[in-house]
Amino acid sequence: MPTCNHILPRYERKGRCEAFVFFSVDPTICLLAAATLMAFSGVPGLVMNRPVWGQRIAAVFVVAASIVGEFAVISLLGGSRGATFQIDWPLPFGQALMSVDLLSTIFLLPLFLVCGCVSVYSIAYWPAREQTSAGKLTLFLGFFAAAMVMVVLARHGVLFLIAWEVMALSAYFLLTAEQQSSEVQRVGTIYLIATHTGTMALFAMFSLLRGAIGTFQFPASHSLSQAVPVASVIIITALIGFGGKAGLMPLHFWLPGAHANAPSHVSAMMSGLMLKMGVYGILRTMSFFDALPVWLGWLILLLGTWSAINGIALAAGQRDLKRLLACSSIENVGIIFIGIGLAVVGLQLHAPYLIVCGLFGAFIHIINHGLFKSLLFLGSGVLIHAAGTREIDRMGGLARRMPITSPLFLIGSLAICGLPPLNGFVGELFLYVGAITDGIIAPLPLAALVAPVLALVGGLAVITFVKIYGIIFLGAPRSVAAAHGHEATRAMTAPMVLLALGCLVAGLAPVLLVRLVTPAVAFYGNLAAPEIALVTDQVPLVPLTFANCLLIILVLVIGAAYLLRLRRLPRSLGATWGCGYPEPTARMQYTGTSFSEMVVNLLGAIVAPNRRKPILVTAIPPADARFHYTVTETVLDRILTPLFQGVGLAFSYLRRVQHGQLHIYVLYIFATLCVLMAWTH
Amino acid sequence: MSLLADQLLVLVMLINLVMLGTSRLIFSIRAVAVQGVILGILPGLIHPFSFHLAGITAGIILAKGIVIPYFISNAVRKAQIRREVEPFIGYVPTLLLGAVFTALSFAFAEKLPLAPEHKDLLFVPASIATLLTGFLLLTTRRKAISQVIGYLVMENGIFVFGLLLTEAMPVMVEAGALLDLLVGIFVMGIVINHISREFSSIDTSRLQTLKEE
Numbered sequence: 062m063p064t065c066n067h068i069l070p071r072y073e074r075k076g077r078c079e080a081f082v083f084f085s086v087d088p089t090i091c092l093l094a095a096a097t098l099m100a101f102s103g104v105p106g107l108v109m110n111r112p113v114w115g116q117r118i119a120a121v122f123v124v125a126a127s128i129v130g131e132f133a134v135i136s137l138l139g140g141s142r143g144a145t146f147q148i149d150w151p152l153p154f155g156q157a158l159m160s161v162d163l164l165s166t167i168f169l170l171p172l173f174l175v176c177g178c179v180s181v182y183s184i185a186y187w188p189a190r191e192q193t194s195a196g197k198l199t200l201f202l203g204f205f206a207a208a209m210v211m212v213v214l215a216r217h218g219v220l221f222l223i224a225w226e227v228m229a230l231s232a233y234f235l236l237t238a239e240q241q242s243s244e245v246q247r248v249g250t251i252y253l254i255a256t257h258t259g260t261m262a263l264f265a266m267f268s269l270l271r272g273a274i275g276t277f278q279f280p281a282s283h284s285l286s287q288a289v290p291v292a293s294v295i296i297i298t299a300l301i302g303f304g305g306k307a308g309l310m311p312l313h314f315w316l317p318g319a320h321a322n323a324p325s326h327v328s329a330m331m332s333g334l335m336l337k338m339g340v341y342g343i344l345r346t347m348s349f350f351d352a353l354p355v356w357l358g359w360l361i362l363l364l365g366t367w368s369a370i371n372g373i374a375l376a377a378g379q380r381d382l383k384r385l386l387a388c389s390s391i392e393n394v395g396i397i398f399i400g401i402g403l404a405v406v407g408l409q410l411h412a413p414y415l416i417v418c419g420l421f422g423a424f425i426h427i428i429n430h431g432l433f434k435s436l437l438f439l440g441s442g443v444l445i446h447a448a449g450t451r452e453i454d455r456m457g458g459l460a461r462r463m464p465i466t467s468p469l470f471l472i473g474s475l476a477i478c479g480l481p482p483l484n485g486f487v488g489e490l491f492l493y494v495g496a497i498t499d500g501i502i503a504p505l506p507l508a509a510l511v512a513p514v515l516a517l518v519g520g521l522a523v524i525t526f527v528k529i530y531g532i533i534f535l536g537a538p539r540s541v542a543a544a545h546g547h548e549a550t551r552a553m554t555a556p557m558v559l560l561a562l563g564c565l566v567a568g569l570a571p572v573l574l575v576r577l578v579t580p581a582v583a584f585y586g587n588l589a590a591p592e593i594a595l596v597t598d599q600v601p602l603v604p605l606t607f608a609n610c611l612l613i614i615l616v617l618v619i620g621a622a623y624l625l626r627l628r629r630l631p632r633s634l635g636a637t638w639g640c641g642y643p644e645p646t647a648r649m650q651y652t653g654t655s656f657s658e659m660v661v662n663l664l665g666a667i668v669a670p671n672r673r674k675p676i677l678v679t680a681i682p683p684a685d686a687r688f689h690y691t692v693t694e695t696v697l698d699r700i701l702t703p704l705f706q707g708v709g710l711a712f713s714y715l716r717r718v719q720h721g722q723l724h725i726y727v728l729y730i731f732a733t734l735c736v737l738m739a740w741t742h
Numbered sequence: 743m744s745l746l747a748d749q750l751l752v753l754v755m756l757i758n759l760v761m762l763g764t765s766r767l768i769f770s771i772r773a774v775a776v777q778g779v780i781l782g783i784l785p786g787l788i789h790p791f792s793f794h795l796a797g798i799t800a801g802i803i804l805a806k807g808i809v810i811p812y813f814i815s816n817a818v819r820k821a822q823i824r825r826e827v828e829p830f831i832g833y834v835p836t837l838l839l840g841a842v843f844t845a846l847s848f849a850f851a852e853k854l855p856l857a858p859e860h861k862d863l864l865f866v867p868a869s870i871a872t873l874l875t876g877f878l879l880l881t882t883r884r885k886a887i888s889q890v891i892g893y894l895v896m897e898n899g900i901f902v903f904g905l906l907l908t909e910a911m912p913v914m915v916e917a918g919a920l921l922d923l924l925v926g927i928f929v930m931g932i933v934i935n936h937i938s939r940e941f942s943s944i945d946t947s948r949l950q951t952l953k954e955e
Contacts, residue, residue, distance in 0.1 A: 721951075723889075724830060727880040734877070738850055 089143035089161050091133035092169070092210060098126035099176065100207035103200030112189035112196050119199045120180040123206065127177030134169045137161065138580055148220070154277045157217035163584035164348070165213045167424045168341050170577065171431025174563065175333050176206045178435065178556030179326045185552035186326055186442050194238050198324065205231040205330065212338050218267035218277040225263065228338065229256040232331055236323035248318035255305055255315035262302035269295050282348040283587065293354055299346040307339025309398060310368040313391045314697035320387030321451065325442025328383060332390040333435035337427055340397055347405070348585065355409050362402030366514050369395030371667050373521040378661045378668040378692040380653055381451045382441050385529060386434070389477060392518060393430045396489065397423045399511055403495050404586065406508060413588060415508065417596040418495025420582045425574055426488035429567065433476040433485060436560040440470040443553055444533060447546035453532050453653040455543060460534035462546040465554045467534050472561045474526040476568065479519045482609030484567035487574055489515055494600050524660055532653040539647050569609050571602045654690050669693045747787045750780050751868040754902070755844055758875040761895065762840040763833055765825050767818050770891050771811050778806025781901055788905065805920050810894065810927050817931055818887055821938050831882045843874040865906055872899030884945050886934045890927065897923055
């Protein structure tokens with residue numbers, strides 16, 4: 062059995078190992094047990110005729126599975142190695158292997174945390190008492206989570222594809238929970254088309270791989286020569302298949318609609334976890350090869366840059382809260398790919414600095430994005446419950462009514478913008494350092510261009526999330542529903558608190574995050590510990606910790622002083638955003654659309670906003686006028702939809718063959734027979 | 743004996759032409775019944791006697807000569823139609839087409855790589871000609887009952903081809919083929935019934951209103 066573990070440096074110290082002696086169970090067994098627990102978590106709810114208890118039992122199952130799974134991940138990071146298991150199945154594809162290595166840990170770590178949080182959250186968000194679809198949703202949530210674990214564990218092409226399809230299809234059933242709505246049906250269909258196009262590419266990829274090495278089992282890492290004639294085709298098909306799932310531009314078109322219309326906890330899992338499975342697939346495929354073609358690193362870097370800028374530009378123009386978050390997922394996947402691209406470029410040029418920084422940036426961002434994007438999506442669910450809408454412009458003033466959600470959402474927003482003292486900054490810091498330093502000391506100035514791109518993306522992210530936080534939580538309520546907004550129950554806020562704590566701790570103690578990721582970086586980049594330490598020592602992590610702590614203390618002190626001073630000052634009551642008008646209304650406030658107007662205008666080429674302005678007449682009193690604003694999506698609305706319509710039109714000519722005349726159908730058979738008879742001569 | 747068999751096969755081909763040329767349904771049904779009886783006799787002429795063979799002969803004459811024609815004429819009586827009117831292609835052109843196809847099937851059979859003992863017999867050209875006639879009936883006639891007849895004729899063509907292999911054919915296969923045919927006729931009878939109830943006619947070209955838009 063080819064294990065990849067022999068090249069990996071041992072990272073654990075004796076003391077850490079002993080801590081796990083008590084649990085000397087094999088990590089792979091733990092992970093398989095966790096996957097089984099999650100897969101069957103929804104079954105009791107189906108057999109019992111008390112759906113409320115079924116949902117609770119499912120949550121207990123998933124939380125237990127998460128604990129077992131996290132334990133396995135930590136013991137893997139602590140240096141223990143997972144055994145390899147073999148499935149003796151009657152299928153004619155050879156024996157299927159399952160194993161786990163350090164690359165998997167990066168994906169499993171956030172996976173189990175988020176799954177546990179989501180299952181608790183769903184009890185209150187999608188209660189079985191009110192929603193008849195809760196049983197179905199719980200079942201597929203379990204399948205979805207278990208399938209993702211299996212995707213990471215599979216070491217065999219066919220097993221991988223089975224897990225992949227179970228994952229993709231459960232996601233479909235999850236996101237079409239509200240199947241009565243025609244919009245949900247539409248995005249569900251788009252999702253299905255997109256995911257199966259990707260799967261088709263993966264079929265091609267695994268078949269080619271089988272042709273090259275003669276078995277469906279994954280080759281050991283770095284064992285495949287780049288000289289294999291189909292190597293670049295394999296990589297390209299992997300990039301299409303996995304990139305589509307990851308939401309890499311231009312294959313992202315299914316993503317905003319699907320994430321926006323799914324139930325919020327499902328969006329959290331899809332965005333925080335499922336997109337990463339695409340990233341995992343690409344990383345795994347690239348690890349097969351001993352060297353990668355030169356253009357690949359630049360291509361990935363380019364695609365990542367494109368996704369990051371376009372994703373955040375699209376997000377800036379959105380009015381729908383969840384669509385905005387979904388577009389920002391595209392941006393974050395772009396950042397992850399920028400990291401991977403830097404690492405691949407480094408691998409080709411044998412520049413360990415780039416490899417280490419790129420991989421650290423990508424891996425840390427994978428974990429971080431799992432945390433803060435899930436936090437934000439769970440928060441959006443709370444907001445939707447409170448305000449009854451996804452439109453940002455109909456909310457407002459919710460900070461006063463939702464004292465717990467508001468700071469949690471703020472933490473998520475700050476983290477996603479990549480601002481210190483939160484975790485989003487740590488990953489981007491590595492990318493900045495990698496891009497700039499290597500651009501200066503090595504003859505690779507092109508990579509330095511990554512830094513301004515990241516800065517641009519970060520700036521746009523700040524605008525976007527200032528908009529989202531400001532419009533939703535500050536000001537006065539813009540609708541009756543928002544005015545009656547209420548805080549969510551503890552079952553919903555507790556998971557969010559846990560995720561926010563994760564963001565905060567990871568941001569305040571970046572060394573912790575770096576230590577979590579180091580084994581995977583060493584394994585994937587095939588680097589020894591001193592080489593990594595050489596690079597990480599140059600990244601100012603310890604000063605960052607001090608600076609972060611100082612920042613927090615400063616904010617707390619100044620905030621406390623301000624509050625104390627505020628108490629002493631005389632108060633006057635007035636409407637928010639009065640602006641000197643005698644009778645201000647809530648509609649005089651800035652809306653999200655007006656806030657982002659300037660950015661949207663600047664990025665008009667990408668966002669392509671569709672505005673219909675009212676014709677203003679000076680007659681008194683003026684008649685009612687309407688302003689209409691939608692953000693179109695270039696790939697889906699301008700390219701794919703017209704293309705598919707054109708193809709549909711072209712094929713409608715073919716339907717003349719299908720006219721319903723029985724006689725002519727028989728004539729077709731007859732004609733075929735005559736042709737065949739003539740052919741034999 | 744094979745001389746007599748060849749003469750009977752010529753008769754089969756002539757009956758094909760009769761069916762193509764006539765407009766009266768009852769006459770067509772009788773013709774197909776006669777064709778069935780001839781087909782039932784044929785195996786007895788070319789193979790030595792055995793109980794298996796006698797069973798086959800009796801079964802075929804019963805099914806093709808009596809039971810199926812009885813069902814169809816019942817359906818004709820119930821649907822109260824006598825004639826096939828307005829075929830897609832007129833009687834004389836189909837008759838001519840039938841003649842052309844019969845000639846072509848002789849030409850085609852010449853070129854088939856047959857076993858030497860089958861080379862000189864009329865079985866292969868007759869079978870192909872009957873098959874093509876069935877196709878012609880299926881494509882040119884409008885009424886569902888005519889199509890059932892076309893289907894029967896086609897099956898007869900296949901049966902003639904199968905006669906070459908009767909020796910090697912176990913009873914079960916034979917019985918299976920006959921059962922298949924019988925069930926096919928039943929299903930078509932039910933379909934005809936439903937068509938005539940739904941559209942108050944058994945014109946199959948009306949079925950195209952069922953097509954999805």
